[in-house]
Amino acid sequence: MREVVIDIPTGRNSKSGRVLPEKSLDAGADISLSWSDVSLSVNISKTESKTLLHNLSGEVHSGEVVAIMGGSGAGKTTLLNTLAGRIGPSDLTGQILVNGAPRSKSTWRKLCAYVEQDDLMYTNLSVFDTLTYSAMLRLPASLPPEAKAERVETIIMQLGLNGCRDTWIGNAEHKGISGGERKRVSIGIELVTAPRILFLDEPTSGLDAFTAFNIIDELKKLAVKQNMLIIMTIHQPRTDILELFDRSILLSTGKTMWFGSTADALDHFGSLGYPLPPKTNPSDYFLDIITLDQRSEELRTSSLKRITWFAAAWNERAAKFGHGSKRALELVSEPEVADKFPRSIVAEFLILLHRNMKNVARDKATLGASIGQSIIIMLFMGFIFFKVGNNAVGVQNRLGALFFVAVNQTFGIVMPTIGIFPMERQIIKRERSAGTYRSISVYSAKVASTLPLTIVGALIVAIPVYWMIGLQADAGKYGTFIVIVLVHSFVSNAMGLLIGSAVPNATVGQILGPLVTVIFLLFGGELLNLETVPQVFRWIQWISIISYTNKALTQNEFTGLSFDPCPQNSTSVCYRNGQAVLDQYNLTNPSKWAAVGVNVGLGCAFLVIGFLVFRKTSRPFLKLK
Numbered sequence: 001m002r003e004v005v006i007d008i009p010t011g012r013n014s015k016s017g018r019v020l021p022e023k024s025l026d027a028g029a030d031i032s033l034s035w036s037d038v039s040l041s042v043n044i045s046k047t048e049s050k051t052l053l054h055n056l057s058g059e060v061h062s063g064e065v066v067a068i069m070g071g072s073g074a075g076k077t078t079l080l081n082t083l084a085g086r087i088g089p090s091d092l093t094g095q096i097l098v099n100g101a102p103r104s105k106s107t108w109r110k111l112c113a114y115v116e117q118d119d120l121m122y123t124n125l126s127v128f129d130t131l132t133y134s135a136m137l138r139l140p141a142s143l144p145p146e147a148k149a150e151r152v153e154t155i156i157m158q159l160g161l162n163g164c165r166d167t168w169i170g171n172a173e174h175k176g177i178s179g180g181e182r183k184r185v186s187i188g189i190e191l192v193t194a195p196r197i198l199f200l201d202e203p204t205s206g207l208d209a210f211t212a213f214n215i216i217d218e219l220k221k222l223a224v225k226q227n228m229l230i231i232m233t234i235h236q237p238r239t240d241i242l243e244l245f246d247r248s249i250l251l252s253t254g255k256t257m258w259f260g261s262t263a264d265a266l267d268h269f270g271s272l273g274y275p276l277p278p279k280t281n282p283s284d285y286f287l288d289i290i291t292l293d294q295r296s297e298e299l300r301t302s303s304l305k306r307i308t309w310f311a312a313a314w315n316e317r318a319a320k321f322g323h324g325s326k327r328a329l330e331l332v333s334e335p336e337v338a339d340k341f342p343r344s345i346v347a348e349f350l351i352l353l354h355r356n357m358k359n360v361a362r363d364k365a366t367l368g369a370s371i372g373q374s375i376i377i378m379l380f381m382g383f384i385f386f387k388v389g390n391n392a393v394g395v396q397n398r399l400g401a402l403f404f405v406a407v408n409q410t411f412g413i414v415m416p417t418i419g420i421f422p423m424e425r426q427i428i429k430r431e432r433s434a435g436t437y438r439s440i441s442v443y444s445a446k447v448a449s450t451l452p453l454t455i456v457g458a459l460i461v462a463i464p465v466y467w468m469i470g471l472q473a474d475a476g477k478y479g480t481f482i483v484i485v486l487v488h489s490f491v492s493n494a495m496g497l498l499i500g501s502a503v504p505n506a507t508v509g510q511i512l513g514p515l516v517t518v519i520f521l522l523f524g525g526e527l528l529n530l531e532t533v534p535q536v537f538r539w540i541q542w543i544s545i546i547s548y549t550n551k552a553l554t555q556n557e558f559t560g561l562s563f564d565p566c567p568q569n570s571t572s573v574c575y576r577n578g579q580a581v582l583d584q585y586n587l588t589n590p591s592k593w594a595a596v597g598v599n600v601g602l603g604c605a606f607l608v609i610g611f612l613v614f615r616k617t618s619r620p621f622l623k624l625k
């Protein structure tokens, strides 16, 4: 049995200004990454394909900071993703080697980390929380909690995050940390495991020049101190940033224009008749001469001719001097890899549940809206259907109130639940790509963390509304009513999660959710005589969660209920007892507890199918075999 202790530090004593350990992460062993003749084509239609990368070669080593530069659409991100293993080998030709050996999924994801361009994080967690959860999830159980806490403190110190350690990440509505700090936190999340290779997609985009310089400067220090290899895409760095790069890869139309130091690049382009004009930033100049100019056909032709010439000049140079390699490639065996995942399934679940609950508990607006919605519905229902009578009107109001309970619980739970996975999918994909946890842990922790609010909301409505409406004053029936409502909340929650795991984004979910609910509603009760419905649609009644709940609620209420005697010579419909109502509306089959059982079964089935769909839709970016 593996450990399940999670012991998450609270950080309560860690106020800004406290003395932090003057220590950096240990320097790692040498590592090299090389690629030769790498080409990538994608099909853009059934008959047409587009080559995004053309026979690229190169070699880089630990301790270096390497920039991939080029104009928009040059192929920078494509190359970064290719080197990072985010493009499947079936789409690529050529070879990519780490320490002289092919990358394998299990070793590669322990060796490298990827910082996305968008800094997606849980907005209600502080910087300290965010880094701590990363450490708890990504570092092995064998490392004591104190060592994990120290790792977090070291990263906070190294990345200059001490001033905002207790500030929430925030978002557009609730301002949290600054853009530069967000980027540092994103980097810190990945540094927790002390990766040997760090890939960054546009780490300076959207930042002011001073902040951009500081971030690259910190990365440079990390590369040297920890003997890490850092590879990033960057648009147009200013001169002092350019000086921090050991080597640059200049790309245009997916071809190498240059690979090596800035000083050598200036000599190279100078020798081709393109010397750097005085008082010009080299990166601005490089981009000017290597970018495909699409402003007119004439400019396109002339710039393409120049780019083709630069590509030929580079190939000629590379054939003579190699691809910028400074050291001989060492054939080193693949690094040792311990377990596939750093923590046990139970520990993963508990840490993720703790993170979810903290994030939810701090979202006061959503909590308030959920509780408020339940209170309003409870009051509204209670007063609209207040103390239904024992006559014909009472029958109608009872049927209406019970049907409304089922419908309201479905809409009230399905709609907010649908958005959860679409909103968090990118974070989950990123974490899964890094091998942070198993898909079952993150899915079940999400299910578990949504249930408390669902149950509280259901109870706020169910407990008082039963007495306000004046349903049968019987403790057994009251208890059964609560159980039926709770089971309905569970199955609605599962349905929301299933839809949410299938849809590509929250907007599609907001369209699909009501559609499914309305169909279930139509087949859910007294609205439709099923005998008149075409055979082809009748099966829907067997998966309509509203139908089962409505039948269970009505059987619970109407069984054993007697009504006022029917007035003599009355022409309107009149029922003598509850059984007559159940018979009239075909509400007797299946029986109350069978209907509850079916809903439990449907809820479990929705969760299982939801998990299978979730696994597909939150597949890691890593595409290595």
Ligand SMILES: Nc1ncnc2c1ncn2[C@@H]1O[C@H](COP(=O)(O)OP(=O)(O)OP(=O)(O)O)[C@@H](O)[C@H]1O
Pocket: 042, 043, 044, 050, 052, 070, 071, 072, 073, 074, 075, 076, 077, 078, 079, 233
């Ligand atoms: N899956 C794809 N299908 C078709 N074309 C693609 C695909 N992925 C990328 N491209 C094209 O490949 C080219 C390179 O894209 P990439 O994102 O690598 O450029 P980039 O240099 O990072 O640009 P930017 O700086 O604007 O982000 C672009 O023309 C892009 O439209």
